Amino acid sequence: MPVLNTRVNGKTVQKEIKPTTLLVAFLRDGMGLTGTHVGCDTSQCGACVVHVDGVAVKSCTMLALQAEGADIQTIEDLAGDDGTLHPVQQAFQKHHALQCGFCTPGMIMASVALLSANPRPSPAQIRHGLEGNICRCTGYQNIVNAVLDASGQLGG
Amino acid sequence: MYPFLYQRPTSLDDALKSFRSADDACYLAGGQTLLPVMKQRLAMPSDVIDLASIGELRGFTVAQDRLSIGAMTSHAVVAQAAEIKSCIPGLSHLAGTIGDPHVRNRGTLGGSIANNDPAADYPAALVALDAVIHTDRREIAAADFFKELFETALEGDELVVRVEFPLPQKSAYIKFPNPASRYAMVGVFAAVVSGAARLAATGARSCVFRLHQMEQALDKNFDAAALAGHSLSAEGLTVDMHASAEYRAHLIGVLARRAVDAANGRGSGS
Incomplete structure (x- = not known):
């Protein structure tokens, strides 16, 4: 082999x-x-x-x-050694951007790649950037909010 | 998948040798079509020859009047490279509409055109832009390259090395994507090359084709208004679960006008 x-x-x-x-x-x-x-x-x-x-x-x-x-x-490699979640993971948690969680690993890896190419995407660019990822529980609004927040565009 | 031998040559010569010495070999470019087909057991090559380590198949160069893109260049690179965007905006836009971002990171120009899916996007660009396909042994004009459903002028072992595009005066691509697969239900590429209007449609027949009558109307005046009253017959157009031939004929007219508008800097598409 x-x-x-x-x-x-x-x-x-x-x-x-x-x-x-x-x-x-x-x-x-x-x-x-x-x-x-x-x-x-x-x-x-x-x-x-x-x-x-x-x-x-x-x-x-x-x-x-x-x-x-x-x-x-x-x-598995996104969180820090001490278990601190990656900012995108934290944002998904904060915004309830998941329900069953099955799509979440892919959504998060796609979002991290999206943000590294485009650190301040518009909501439309986020939707376009995540068009290869399907979620069947929550819909996409909270996922878009989480990515916006992770990019520092939501304030507070 | 059925079992196969995996090979990863580092030169074109070695790739050709591997292909010829195998029972039933298949070249692997980005794998975004070949691997799903193998997973469905619709293909069972004895040998899979991965082209990823052949340096001369990658990258692109812009000369004064030509853009040359290596066969293994990904859709993502064509969509994002500033030099490509500035010299052929319609081509760059087209590459950004293929599949989704993850597919575009793997899928390649050479793989797409060698497969010649009737609903693929690139064939429309190559035909409309009068591109030339350079293989390991010859040059083939795009007009002679795309033969029929999933058939090209390539010989069994022949490899696409690069595609050369003359720089057009104008270019744009408008596609009506199937919402599930993102393949083109219909896509129209509009360009002005060496002063002549050229329009090619994909997704509407078994193979890409030019819209000659519309081109003639546009030669006098490259403006969407010149296409008023031009309609295409539905005869011979694709009928499937997604659309009737009449619907596709209608889409071609609408998309052709939008593509010309976009090529003229009105609306997105370039």
Whole structure:
């Protein structure tokens, strides 16, 4: 079996994997990082969004072997070592931007990528930036509010 | 997915050699179409040849009268690069309407055109802009490249290396996306290239096509008003669960006028 050499959440990883292994399966089953979710498994819902070399990708539509030499970041790596939540995670909590929470890891990883490319997005830009992520509980208003707040645009 | 051998060559030559020595190989660009198709077991290549490590397939260059984009350049790069936005605004806008941000980070120009999905966006731009596809062995004009439903002029092992676009005087793309898939129900790219009006439509037939009658009307006066009274016959247009042929014919007329407006700096689309 081929060997994958990559970095996951800052740690070097070397692992034998089957070529058919998807990145999301490698993260969940191979690394035990189950924060990344599989929703649709057809690259529509965005629950599986992780960062590969700093950009958001749908990990259900990427082979793990395509991440050779890459730097992968998952939702598990956002909080500080002392458990302090990332500002986007805090904003999601504060604004009730989740209900069942299934879409949340993908929503947050997508929002973090959005804010790193555009630190002060308009509500329309947030909606456009999150169009690859589907939430079936709360609707999107509180998610947009959370991202606005995380970008420092809500005041108070 | 059915099992396959994964290969990651670092040169074009090695990619071609790998392809030729395999039973039934497939090139992997961004994988945003190929991987879903393999997951559905609609494709079962013996070998998947990943093009990600071939440096000459990446990046873009702007010369005085041409923009050249490497086949493995992502939609996100085409959408965001300031140089591309300033020299062909319609192309940059088009790339930003493909799929969603995460798909655009992986999907590539070369992968999209080699697949030639009838509802893909890029074919409209390549045909309207009179682009030239450079492969590992020859140059193919866009007009000769897109053949039929999911068929191109590429030979089995042939690789798209880059696409060269002459810089147009005007360009814009307007798309009516299917709200679920974001593929084009209909998309129209309008451009003025070397002084001539060129319009191409995607999503409406089995393959991209030009709107010659509308182009003639626009050659005299590149203004949406020149398209008044021009309608396209519904004959031969795609009928599916999303839209009738008549609806698509109507959309082509509306989107063509909007694309010309946008190319003239009125409304979004460029």
